[in-house]
Amino acid sequence: MIRPARRYHPAMLVVAVTFLALLFSAGLRSAPGVMMLPLEQHFGWDRATISFSAALGLLLYGLVGPFAAALMMSFGIKRTMLVGLALMAVSTFASQWMTAPWHYVLSWGVLSGIGSGAVASVLGAAVVNRWFATRQGLVMGLLSASTATGALVFLPFLAWLSQGGAWKPVALAVSLGCAALIPIVALLIPEHPEARNVRRFGEADDTPPPAPLKQAATPWLAIEALVRAARTPIFWLLAGTFFVCGLTTNGLVGTHMIAFCGDHGIAAVAAAGLLSMMGFFDLIGTTASGWLTDRYDPRRLLAVYYGLRGLSLLALPFIDFGPVSLTIFAIFYGLDWIATVPPTVKLANQSFGERDAPIIFGWVLVAHQIGAAVAAFGAGVIREQVGTYTPAFVAAGVFAVLASLVFVIGFGRRDPIRADPLPA
Template sequence: MIFRFRQRAAYAWIVVAVTFLALLVSAGIRSTPGVLIVPLEAYFGWDRATISFAAAVGIFLYGLVGPFSAALMIAYGIKRTMLAGLALMSFATLSSLWMTEPWHYVLTWGLFSGIGTGAVASVLGAAVVNRWFATQQGLVMGMLSASTATGSLVFLPFLAWLAEGGAWRPVVIAVSAASALLIPLVALFVAEHPDDVGARRHGETDQSAPPPPLKQAATPWLAFEALFRAAHHPMFWLLFGTFFVCGLTTNGLVGTHMIAYCGDHGVAPVAAAGLLSLIGFFDLFGTTGSGWLTDRYDPRRLLAVYYGLRGLSLVALPFIDFGPVSLGIFAVFFGLDWIATIPPTVKLANQAFGARDAPIVFGWIAVGHQAGAAAAAFGAGVVREALGTYTPAFLTSGMLALVASVVVVAVSARGNQLGRAQGDATA
């Protein structure tokens, strides 16, 4: 049943609001293993590399499921895909209450929750934007992208408070309940298409580009067909590679290991979780602002700036004193840039691959993001276990972000030269 509002023209924002909450909870579940590292280490005696491996599996599947989730949204509908993902998220996390072996943790928080959260990931935002908005797509994608960072970070102080004294079970119950509570909201308020509520896409006029097709044939090859078409386009590999670095530097490294890293410097878990929450708070402004900028400026130049500033922040982090002021300054700068890369990446995907393929292709690009995140989540745990410090992991990630910035600048400059050459040839 869909709740019908009198002002049907505003229904797109109702769908955005519910999608925002779903993305927020999904990303929050993916960040929860960062809170569980120390409690599980103390309770079960598992080593940090083993615990990090489960987090890496979940993060990787969170991305890998994306293109197939986008295909399911096209074939079976956005609402059904969201409901299935939320139900699996709630079931997987709740069942971990009975785990006793490391493979139980990998199965529940790695495999099952990774699949569930992957169905309610950034590709969902891209699908909603394409289906419900004819204008302001960058701004709305920025808002929805911000929700993923907010979910990853803003709940962490509360979860860290629940985990005080090594009590990991209350954390599990809290995130499972949050997923379950969203199921009726999605069932009541998410319409499949503007036509279902007698509305048009937000900002749509008679001169607007036609909306994407409602459904395509339900085939398991839908996601692969879009990938095969995109793989011949250089833009796909640019976005895939830079998004790999994006995931490596954000939820893979900082989101998973920042609390433990701060703990190595004498910062209490609740205070460290508060730092991540502050990052999430500033990301609301940074990523939403990035969406606004993406509607107005060259997205390639924006990406170059974002990766450059992120790389400088991570390179500087190991050399600060980890006091409240220096960590606060880091949180502000890193938060404004946390996932500001998503709106320009989505715009470039839309421009290169069109309304039909763009949501699925962006799902494949997001696989790169989560592959990078998984590599950092596991790799940083191994580095800490072997060397007793996270410093090499943070320095390496910062340097990779700077490399990504240079690559985007080079590609942007080359594209501008080609554009001028074509203009001269046609003059």
């Protein structure tokens, strides 16, 4: 018998552990930005080569998402998390013995990219839909903010470990952190609310249970979802603007900001502290974005978020990189870093239904990571060729402003039409 909701709900513990898992995944994906200069100094690899591994990791981080979402429906959320964390721990630990660029590409690009892709934003969407009937925007905002919190917690510490050009302590710290989380997930994450004899948080007692799947939710379901979603304009709207989101966040700022500051004579630890400040303010901004998403038109929110982000990136190359100007940039940009996730998830839920939306959002996240990969590799090539990051940041700012205009133009249109649900 399923008991009615009570003051303490197991969903809160699930959210807390999921937040930790997403935090460590974000810490892993931010580590290449810290390791870029030490690897360049230690091995003599050029920045374009190092950036390629970061770009590949970001791409796979997104590409794995929809398949992971499909696996969560049959293989289970907990098991998918455990496999992802184990792969992240093993690949980063093994990287301590790399001696050639392809070793770095394999460990930090391919293997860790696949592992972290199983513990990404699509995990947050799956947890929210499975465990929450109300306050979904707020909880998704909190889980999305874990990406920023990963920078807040890890970057200064990792930058401190990399002092003097050291990179192995960074790899070891990330590996041990991921490994330590495995038993926590195994012990504390139940697979369904029914496993704790409760309903979803905020769900009425007379709500009928979800219809069981008529066929196994295999990774092929992710392909089927993509084919169906590709026929709807809303999918391309979400994917196109989320491409810009990736281009302007973890691909560019997350990967190259420390090196960009280094070009202006700012030490790695100080630059990591700047990213940490961005992470702190994004924790506030993205959680607030989730609260706003529960109350306002997500299209209007996205128009504001992309517009403000674009203006901040256009201004960055032309400031004096002094403490005051960088602090203002960190606060302004940080409040907006991952704020786009909750309204994007809400639009996906409105358009494709709560059961199918995590898979569709996984494909939207693929576009995000393609954008991130383009920026991570492209900015490295631009820096290598012209000696400055300025063209990369200006181009990213222009793309963000264009994404804002897309939603401004769409204000007068009716809400997205819900797509037909995928076959059960």
